[in-house]
Amino acid sequence: MDPTRQQTQRQYILAPASESDMPRLMSIMFAAFDQEPYHETVENVRVPSFQSTAAWASGSGPAASWPPADQYENEVQAATGNRYLEAWRKDPNQEIIMCIDPSSTQILGWAKWVVHARWREEKEWNAPLPPYPQHAAPLSEKEQRAIVAFTQKAERKRRQLRGGRPYVFLGNLTVDPEYHRRGVGRTLLEWGFRKTEALKARLREEGQTELADDVVVYLEATDMGMLLYTKMGFERVDQTIIEPEEWDGGRQVVYPVMVWRP
Numbered sequence: 001m002d003p004t005r006q007q008t009q010r011q012y013i014l015a016p017a018s019e020s021d022m023p024r025l026m027s028i029m030f031a032a033f034d035q036e037p038y039h040e041t042v043e044n045v046r047v048p049s050f051q052s053t054a055a056w057a058s059g060s061g062p063a064a065s066w067p068p069a070d071q072y073e074n075e076v077q078a079a080t081g082n083r084y085l086e087a088w089r090k091d092p093n094q095e096i097i098m099c100i101d102p103s104s105t106q107i108l109g110w111a112k113w114v115v116h117a118r119w120r121e122e123k124e125w126n127a128p129l130p131p132y133p134q135h136a137a138p139l140s141e142k143e144q145r146a147i148v149a150f151t152q153k154a155e156r157k158r159r160q161l162r163g164g165r166p167y168v169f170l171g172n173l174t175v176d177p178e179y180h181r182r183g184v185g186r187t188l189l190e191w192g193f194r195k196t197e198a199l200k201a202r203l204r205e206e207g208q209t210e211l212a213d214d215v216v217v218y219l220e221a222t223d224m225g226m227l228l229y230t231k232m233g234f235e236r237v238d239q240t241i242i243e244p245e246e247w248d249g250g251r252q253v254v255y256p257v258m259v260w261r262p
Contacts, residue, residue: 012187017096017110020067022085024107025096025174026077032174036222037242037253041146084112093117097191099175099184109175111188113168117199119211120164129155142248149246154220157240157257162218166203166211168196170219185228192217197262217260226256234258 017025033039072078088094091114098110116125129152158169170192175184196217203212220240221229238257244250 011102012184013100013102014187014191015098015100017098019085021098021107022081023067023071025110026081027073028109028176029174030077031177037247037249038150041247042150097188099187108179109184109188111170111192112172113192113195114171115168115195116166118166122164125164126159146247149242153242154240154255157238158218161238161257165214166199167215168192168199168217170217173225186232189232193262200262215262219258220255221258222255229258234260
């Protein structure tokens with residue numbers, strides 16, 4: 001067994017993901033977030049219309065990547081997996097952690113963490129926002145506005161509240177629906193808590209007391225995650241609002257900004 005894996009009190013195994021795990025991670029995410037507004041607007045975007053099923057299944061065309069496209073359940077998951085891989089490869093601060101059943105070795109859930117471990121100058125944390133998405137088909141103006149609303153509003157709020165200060169960002173936590181309420185989400189959160197506590201301790205050792213005292217875990221919660229985050233000690237400090245006219249859902253969507261303090 002990989003020595004980087006560690007046993008938890010709940011008899012789950014935590015392990016860093018590899019690129020070959022991405023098809024299973026996408027399968028879990030699409031099952032867990034079905035009908036969730038952000039997912040439907042941003043993640044579940046169509047792939048290029050000129051890409052045939054045969055080209056997708058053979059791993060050729062715009063969705064070609066490692067892992068091969070035919071390892072995914074469908075072409076939309078393959079395209080989304082490509083975007084996740086591209087962002088992961090570019091960001092050395094990003095860690096994807098999986099929760100695994102040791103008896104079956106099945107991946108039950110995963111979390112994407114971004115650890116900002118040092119003070120960053122404004123030119124670094126406030127760089128121009130990148131276009132999104134990279135691999136989707138040409139989008140209508142309305143679709144582009146919706147994606148910008150869901151992605152860039154949250155990013156601007158994060159920049160406003162945290163700036164260049166060190167913190168740990170939980171970008172995604174998703175659990176296979178068949179394993180909800182079995183401690184998988186809690187186990188993944190506890191990994192982030194330990195990471196945050198270690199960051200705080202290191203900053204204190206370096207004499208950066210003010211920064212250490214301000215270290216938090218930061219996330220934007222969905223409705224389905226609110227109960228778990230509240231039980232785990234997160235507090236609501238702000239919110240990001242998507243107005244009805246900004247997307248096709250016809251209603252206002254609110255994503256509470258929550259933090260956990262070590």
